[in-house]
Amino acid sequence: GQSLEQPSEVTAVEGAIVQINCTYQTSGFYGLSWYQQHDGGAPTFLSYNGLDGLEETGRFSSFLSRSDSYGYLLLQELQMKDSASYFCAVSSGYSTLTFGKGTMLLVSP
């Protein structure tokens, strides 16, 4: 089976940098994805890491270490609109995703 661990809540101020960690245990692993969800709405894809290293997409970056079963999402220049829940998800064949319980990010002025 699969299990993912991520912090339940993170707080930060506008303009700051925040890192959301994710550790996973899985019987099969193809990659680690990150999704954003505002107020229970449609989750939105942010990034994907299939190989070790850092992927950068604008203000967001994601990192993966397969040997450590660990990844993180890095959000820079935080804005109020970044307040949302962030989910890491592992894929293990057939494109099925197993999601973590999510990290609620609260950005304050």
Next chain:
Amino acid sequence: NAGVMQNPRHLVRRRGQEARLRCSPMKGHSHVYWYRQLPEEGLKFMVYLQKENIIDESGMPKERFSAEFPKEGPSILRIQQVVRGDSAAYFCASSPEPGTNEQYFGPGTRLTVT
């Protein structure tokens, strides 16, 4: 290009009734996934379908739940004889091909069982 569409957005059913949730994938997408989300929880995979085929239903309860994705029309998630524990948000996602981790999600259907 319209996104993934789900209807109804909100559905209220009494215990014992049937619930039918519909999902129209993005244009050009032939892979559909259903997830369930409880409050303060992540999304739990239920079933993965391609047109006219169920590829993986390992996350779907064996009883009362079924899913289909016919050649024509939307994908349907059907819950028979609903119970209060079925109350949740049900999300549908689609992708243009398998093996991609970028899934496009619909707005979800909030099912409330009274």
